[in-house]
Amino acid sequence: MTTGARDDIAVNLRIDFSREDRLGRGKMMLLARIRETGSISAAGRSMDMSYRRAWLLVDMMNRMFASPVVESQRGGRQGGGAVVTAFGEELLARFRAMEAKARAAIGDDLDWLRANLSSDLRKRQAEASEGRARPS
Numbered sequence: 001m002t003t004g005a006r007d008d009i010a011v012n013l014r015i016d017f018s019r020e021d022r023l024g025r026g027k028m029m030l031l032a033r034i035r036e037t038g039s040i041s042a043a044g045r046s047m048d049m050s051y052r053r054a055w056l057l058v059d060m061m062n063r064m065f066a067s068p069v070v071e072s073q074r075g076g077r078q079g080g081g082a083v084v085t086a087f088g089e090e091l092l093a094r095f096r097a098m099e100a101k102a103r104a105a106i107g108d109d110l111d112w113l114r115a116n117l118s119s120d121l122r123k124r125q126a127e128a129s130e131g132r133a134r135p136s
Contacts, residue, residue: 007112008125009110009113011102011106011110012024012025013098013099013102016062020063020106021060026047028031028092028095029047030043030044030049030054031069031070031091033047034082034083035084035089038082039074039080040055040070040082042053052082058072064093065087067085067087068085068087068088069084069085069088069091070083070084070085070088071083071085071112
């Protein structure tokens with residue numbers, strides 16, 4: 001999660017349920033992309049991820065919870081596809097709300113960190129920001 005309007009310092013929320021079971025920004029981004037594309041494969045491609053990796057992450061999320069996060073449909077006349085379930089939609093909304101709460105809770109501390117950055121780091125941030133702002 002980023003700090004909101006200012007993206008010079010990033011804060012990422014990750015929830016560890018066990019050593020293997022985690023929920024974080026990457027899985028939530030994949031979930032959002034599945035919702036947008038209706039496809040695990042297309043969602044993975046949009047994130048430069050193989051279909052196998054995307055499928056494994058979806059499978060992991062589906063096994064983590066009592067209700068499925070994504071339901072997939074095998075190919076055929078309709079070509080298959082995937083849909084984010086009602087539970088998956090709520091999970092995504094709640095995760096985003098948790099990110100916003102965390103940003104709000106530590107906003108003053110992030111401002112303090114910004115105010116105390118070295119000039120070298122500020123310069124690197126500005127250069128990186130210019131690189132993102134350039135049209136391709």
